[in-house]
Amino acid sequence: MAAIWAGIDAGKTHHHCVAIDESGHRLLSRRVANDEPELLELLTDVLALGDEASWGIDLADGGAALAITVLLNHDQTVHYISGRAIHRASESYRGEGKTDAKDAAIVRVRRDLHPLRTGDDTVTDLKILTGRRMDLVADRTRTINRLRAKLTGVFPGLERALDLTKAGPLTLLTGHRTPAAIRRIGAKRLETWLRNRHVVHSDRLAETAVQAAERQHTSLPGETLAAELVHTLAKEVLGLNQQVAELDKAIEARFREHRDFDVITSMPGLGVILGAEFPAATGGDMAVFGTADRLAGFGGVAPVPRDSGKISGNLKRPHRYSRRLQRVFYTSALFSIRKCEESRKFYDRKRAEGKRHTQAVLALARRRVNVLWALLRDGRCYEPAPPARAAA
Numbered sequence: 001m002a003a004i005w006a007g008i009d010a011g012k013t014h015h016h017c018v019a020i021d022e023s024g025h026r027l028l029s030r031r032v033a034n035d036e037p038e039l040l041e042l043l044t045d046v047l048a049l050g051d052e053a054s055w056g057i058d059l060a061d062g063g064a065a066l067a068i069t070v071l072l073n074h075d076q077t078v079h080y081i082s083g084r085a086i087h088r089a090s091e092s093y094r095g096e097g098k099t100d101a102k103d104a105a106i107v108r109v110r111r112d113l114h115p116l117r118t119g120d121d122t123v124t125d126l127k128i129l130t131g132r133r134m135d136l137v138a139d140r141t142r143t144i145n146r147l148r149a150k151l152t153g154v155f156p157g158l159e160r161a162l163d164l165t166k167a168g169p170l171t172l173l174t175g176h177r178t179p180a181a182i183r184r185i186g187a188k189r190l191e192t193w194l195r196n197r198h199v200v201h202s203d204r205l206a207e208t209a210v211q212a213a214e215r216q217h218t219s220l221p222g223e224t225l226a227a228e229l230v231h232t233l234a235k236e237v238l239g240l241n242q243q244v245a246e247l248d249k250a251i252e253a254r255f256r257e258h259r260d261f262d263v264i265t266s267m268p269g270l271g272v273i274l275g276a277e278f279p280a281a282t283g284g285d286m287a288v289f290g291t292a293d294r295l296a297g298f299g300g301v302a303p304v305p306r307d308s309g310k311i312s313g314n315l316k317r318p319h320r321y322s323r324r325l326q327r328v329f330y331t332s333a334l335f336s337i338r339k340c341e342e343s344r345k346f347y348d349r350k351r352a353e354g355k356r357h358t359q360a361v362l363a364l365a366r367r368r369v370n371v372l373w374a375l376l377r378d379g380r381c382y383e384p385a386p387p388a389r390a391a392a
Helices: 036-047 062-073 083-090 100-106 121-154 156-161 167-173 179-196 202-214 223-255 261-265 272-282 292-298 323-339 341-352 357-378
Strands: 004-009 014-020 026-033 053-057 077-080
Touching: 004 036, 014 036, 026 036, 036 062, 053 062, 062 077, 121 156, 121 223, 121 272, 156 179, 156 202, 167 179, 167 202, 167 223, 179 202, 223 272, 261 272, 261 357, 272 323, 292 357, 323 341, 323 357, 341 357
Parallel strands: 004 053, 053 077
Antiparallel strands: 004 014, 014 026
16 A cells, blocks of 8 residues: 545534545545544544555644544644645646635645644643733723723813723723713822722822813713713723733743743743743744744744845745744844843844834844744753953
8 A cells, every 4th residue: 555645624613634645546535523533433544545644734723623633642644734825726726616625635745844743731731821811912902992982082181191001090990980070079089099999109190180170071972871881891901901910820830830931031021921922832842943044934033035037135024924923023022122231232233234123123033033042952041141341
C-alpha cells in the first residue's frame, strides 16, 4: 500500500473528509459528524487504505479541536492549512462552485507547513483565559462608548469632565447623573457619599461634578429615561472591570506555572498579561518556527520582499500574520520605550533616520524578537547592558 493524504474541511457540527493517494486519485469522500465514534470510524477506514496517512485540516481549534485531538492521540501526523491558502488554491480548479468535498480535496499538505502537536496544558489554559479577557475588554470598550453617548444626551458637560475608564466616575454615575440631582446634593454631601463607597480623591471628583452641574440648568428631553440607562451602563462597566480583574489574577497564577515565565517577563515592556499572550499566540514551542526570522514574520513585524523584474529591495507589510502576536510585539515595544533606556535610544535613532513613529516602533519590535528568541533559546533572563564607561 502507498501513503494516503486525507484532507478535512472542518465544521461546527460536521466535517467532510476526502482521502487521495499519491497520484491524486480520490479513494474516500465522506461527511462525518463532529462526534468521537464517527471520527474513530473515519480514522480506521482511512488507515485501511494505505500504509500511513497524513492529515490536513483548515482549522486549528474550535470546532476542529475534537478531530485534531483524536488524530494526535492515535499518533497521526496532522497539518494545519489556513482558509486563505485553501481559497487561493481553489482558484486553480475548474469552476467557481464551492462545496465541503471540494474544500476537503484542496486541503493538501505542503512541505512548508509544520505538523500540529499536542498542546501544553498550561499554554492551552492561557489561550482560553487570554481569549476570554480579550472578549471582556472588547465588551467593556463597547459599553463605555454607549455610556458616553447616553451621558452626552443628558449631561454633556459631565461627560467631558469625567474619565469613564476609572472606577470613581463610574461609581458617581450609579448614584447621581443629572445636573439638578448633583446641585441638590452639593459638593460636601457628594464627597461623603463617594468616600463611603471607597472612591479615591472623592473631594476632587465631587468638586468637578458640581462645577459641571452649575454650568447646566436646562433639562434635556428624555432626561429621566436616559439617566436610568446611564445608571445601568455604569454598573455594567463596573461589573466588567471586576471580571477583568479576577481574570487577570487567574492568568497570572496559571502563567507562573509556565516554564518560561521568568524569561518572558524579564523583557522590558512584557508584563504578566502581555507575556501570557505570547505563549498563547505562539503555542509556546519555539521549535515550530525554527528561527527568529520566522517568528517575526508570523508576528507581522518583519517586512516581506515584493521584487519583480528589475525592481529589487521592494519591501511591503505582510498580509498573512497573527494579529494577536503582532499586538503583543508592538504594544510591548511601546511600553519598553518608556521603561528601557536601550529601547528608547534605538527608537530615537530610527526617528532621527527619518522613520515615522509607527515604523520606528515596528523596527524596535523586530529587534526585540531577536532578543526574546535568544533568551528563550538559552533559558536566561534579560539583563540590561551595563552603561558605557566615560572616556578617561
